[in-house]
Amino acid sequence: MTSSLHLSNVCLADGQRVCVALANGRIEAIGPHVPVQPGVPVVDGGAALLLPGFVEGHTHLDKSNWGRPWYRNEVGPLLTDRIGNEREWRKTSGHDAAAQSLALARAFVQAGTTRMRTHVDIDTDARLRYLEGVLATRHTLRDVLDMQIVAFPQSGMLIRPGTVELLDSALAAGADVLGALDPALIDGDPVASLNATFELAQRHRKPIDIHLHEPGEVGAFTLKLLLDRVQALGMQGQVVVSHAFCLGALPDRERDALIDRIAQLRVALLTSAPPSRPVPPLKLCREKGVTVFGGNDGIRDTWSPYGVPDMLERAMLIGLRYDLRRDDDIAIAFDCVSDAAARGCGFADYGLRVGARADLVVVEAQSVAHAVVARPKRKLIVANGRIVVRDGELTV
Amino acid sequence: MTSSLHLSNVCLADGQRVCVALANGRIEAIGPHVPVQPGVPVVDGGAALLLPGFVEGHTHLDKSNWGRPWYRNEVGPLLTDRIGNEREWRKTSGHDAAAQSLALARAFVQAGTTRMRTHVDIDTDARLRYLEGVLATRHTLRDVLDMQIVAFPQSGMLIRPGTVELLDSALAAGADVLGALDPALIDGDPVASLNATFELAQRHRKPIDIHLHEPGEVGAFTLKLLLDRVQALGMQGQVVVSHAFCLGALPDRERDALIDRIAQLRVALLTSAPPSRPVPPLKLCREKGVTVFGGNDGIRDTWSPYGVPDMLERAMLIGLRYDLRRDDDIAIAFDCVSDAAARGCGFADYGLRVGARADLVVVEAQSVAHAVVARPKRKLIVANGRIVVRDGELTV
Structure with missing residues (x-):
């Protein structure tokens, strides 16, 4: 110091x-x-x-191949292809979550990121091994990087028995936030999956960050179930919905009603602003009082080789995705990787x-x-x- | 040498x-x-x-503010706002097309571009002044950069009387390609506008590169009129349609029929892969035999501050826009700024x-x-x- x-x-x-x-x-x-x-x-x-x-609102330090020999991507097109391929590759390739998370986190610091939320895979193959690696990185960089760790069931939760118990252990072991993933399209049972997530979060008094890739009407259905639980359980201000592609592909009236409710329940939205997917309407969400912030998602991993640990480049990509050209509009893109991200993640004194x-x-x-x-x-x-x-x- | x-x-x-x-x-x-x-x-x-x-398939060297003091963008949201603002700004700001095109072209060379197609504004205010500036840059860099110049009626053609005559003079003065712009939504008369364009191109025996921003059904209508003229006048292999947003927003059957005809008439498509607009389906076009290539469009100008003169970054943005993640798919993104662009522009010996x-x-x-x-x-x-x-x- x-x-x-x-x-x-x-x-x-x-x-x-x-x-x-x-x-x-x-x-x-x-x-x-x-x-x-x-x-x-x-x-x-x-x-x-x-x-x-800068504030990185959503990345996956533990799965990056940053600085390592090139990973040749020959993965199939489905979400489940990517999940399965990655779990196998991490098991067999010698990929080291501690070394890789440290390499990538240092590169983030070098480009100006001082606060970060990273999602760490918890699954029944790896158990808490990746979490241990990222906890070590957090410890190493504790003087310069303020890191939140999300215990994230990347391979699904209910569909892989034992995962709920591992998430429980992860939260006990130092994870700050409970993650979740597509309760309908991956877990196959949106009500049971969301109930399990909220029960676990409440038991540990931890916030939730759910990766909701579910598109259009099915995503809207899951989102409504989620908002019902935020309201019933008094978890206003403690939930982030990452991606929320569905909000980019709904009829205006349905979308607007959902966004009004998201604002009311102080749920925040995270976007990586992918150019090939529908995205939540940034300016409309902000006008309605919703905090929308930005993140890279994975960087140089088996999902995708894109991304650099530079939040100015992520702000640029947000600006391009939302066609922000005026200086006052581009300031919104920067807000997504600074103030809004600090607010969305709950980083104090920013x-x-x-x-x-x-x-x-x-x-x-x-x-x-x-x-x-x-x-x-x-x-x-x-x-x-x-x-x-x-x-x-x-x-x- | x-x-x-x-x-x-x-x-x-x-x-x-x-x-x-x-x-x-x-x-x-x-x-x-x-x-x-x-x-x-x-x-x-x-x-x-x-x-x-690398091959830059579509840029606007003459209007860039590259390397100059920051231009604060406060421009309105319409295409016509941007056109009008720019014409006024260029008239009054002291912007120098010769110096700016040279600065940006040198930066392109520095990042590996050795062939380029640049569109130069021809309008009744500036007349051929910008063309003269870019011709000087082409001459200065002739040993290292192979430059095609498109005489481009950025402010519209039929709606600004005198523009056709200036385009005629520009082609006589050294422009290699005749440009055109939104025959329906800017020029207001797609048949008359296209007829004037094709007549002029044929008279000079020059190819055509049309900026077609027109969306959905109106773009499809204009495109069909254009293809009719390519066919009737035997201009197969001599026309590029830039942007072609309409091909990203049509019912599949209508889109496929148009793409089949585009392939048959050897019309090439240029995309900057904008994340906020519909884009032609890259893989489908390629499968049907259409040459699709890439370009930055404007860089750091009054339209938009985005863009760098690096075709590897443009390939990256193409890869992101089309969700190209596998190595063999990313090779397609690179093809768009190398072989396909050389083919689309007609650069020989590449x-x-x-x-x-x-x-x-x-x-x-x-x-x-x-x-x-x-x-x-x-x-x-x-x-x-x-x-x-x-x-x-x-x-x-």
Whole structure:
């Protein structure tokens, strides 16, 4: 942990030139006239753009092949093809969840991510092995990366007996959030699957993050069942629906009614903004008060080779998916990987304000939109008060 | 023009280790056992991946703001908002088509593009001024970049009297291809607009590249009128339809019949693979024998700030848009910015084969798919037989 630092001569999104005083991992002062305290080291930001540390709202650190020899993808087209292929490959390839999650998490830090929610596969083959690997990575990087771990039944829950018990153990062992997956189309029994998920979450007093790939009307049906339970069990503000493709492919009236209810129950939505799938309507959701945030989903894994651990690139892809061209619109894309993601995941003390955790990214860009489309090298990154990157290179 | 060069120790897409002998701007030999000729300089490729020079199938060099102070986009949502805003801005901002096209074209070369089709605005305000700027850039870069120029009526043709005459002058002044734009929704008279376009193209014996943004049924109507004229006038193999959003939003039977006819008339399709618009079905078009190729469209201009002059990134975006995940599928995305684009634009002597123009890109990647998703720094680029980039930096 650093003690103190004075970052001078950086620009806020509105163009205002400011200084930032940091101490004990917190922002102590930020503004145009912050006096340098005696003995505090000064770093000149060179009039570059100051952004808050980025927030990765949904990734899968444990299954990445980042930095490893190329995985030749010859997988079939179905969700179940991908799930089965991956489970077998992880069992037989020597893939190491601890080493891989560390490699990818470090690359995230190097590109300015200081908070992250990662989903970790829990299944009856691997049991808690991948969780143990990611817990080790979280421990290693604890001073610079604030990591939430989701215990995620990637291979299904009810269809693989023993999985509920493993999720129970995972939550006891340090997972922060309970994951879930397609209660109808994977688990085959939406009511029983959702009941089991909510029962387990309530027992551990943990929030829920469900991967809902179910399309159109079946997704809407499952979503309604889920919202009923959020309401009945008083879990407002404690549930995230990831993907929610169904909200991109419903008749307007049905969609709008669902979104109104999502807002009312303070359920948040996560999107990776996939160009080949329907996606929740971003601006409409925001207008109705729903928190929508962004994430990469998997990066360089057996599902898909795409993705880089750079939230500016994810913001760019969100901007492209939603056709955000104006500067004020592209600021929404950046919000998805910063403030909205912190809010959606429940990361406290976030942002460029006094008292917040000192997580800062400095880039050579003339505006937030410029940073999003150009994704420039990170000139300086401060994580939890400590300089972790200079000129693109990790210093820790 | 270089005389000779021996590039050793590079890998083809299939993994085969080869050498390439270059002389007089051509590939003289390529294979595992190419003897080094006496006196010929040898460059060791370090077992990196060898790709053909990239082909940009559709961009707008003349309107880019690349490398200039940030343009704050506050433009309205309609196509006509964007057209009108841009024409005014270009008139009043001091934007210089010659300087900007040169800056962006150099950046394309630096990232491995050696052939390019660029559309240049021709309108009654600017007349041929932008064309003159791009002709100057073409001349400056003639040794390393093979550039086709499309005379493009960005502000409409029939709706702005005098435009047909300016297009006529542009074709006489060195434009290679006649452009056209939304004959129904912009020009307001699809039959008269298409007739004028085909008449002009035939008179100059030049091919046509039409920007068809018209959606769904109206786009299909215009497309049918266009195909009728290709057939009646014997212009098979001489027409490109850019964008063709309508083919992404028609009932299957109607779409398939149109695609069959497109194949029969050897009309090629260009897509930038926009994530927020319907797009032609890539694999289906290819199966039916239609050439589909890729391009960036505008880069960093008043229409949109997105885009970089890197065809590997465009291939990545094509892969994401069409959900191409397998290695053999991602090879299709790369084909869109290499072989298919050369075929679609009519660039001769293209590819990694004896007799082709010596346009080579060497990158540290373990496969073509890896190159597409990782977009690594260009280790070496040869354009027209000459080394133009080493370790990412222009040498000319």
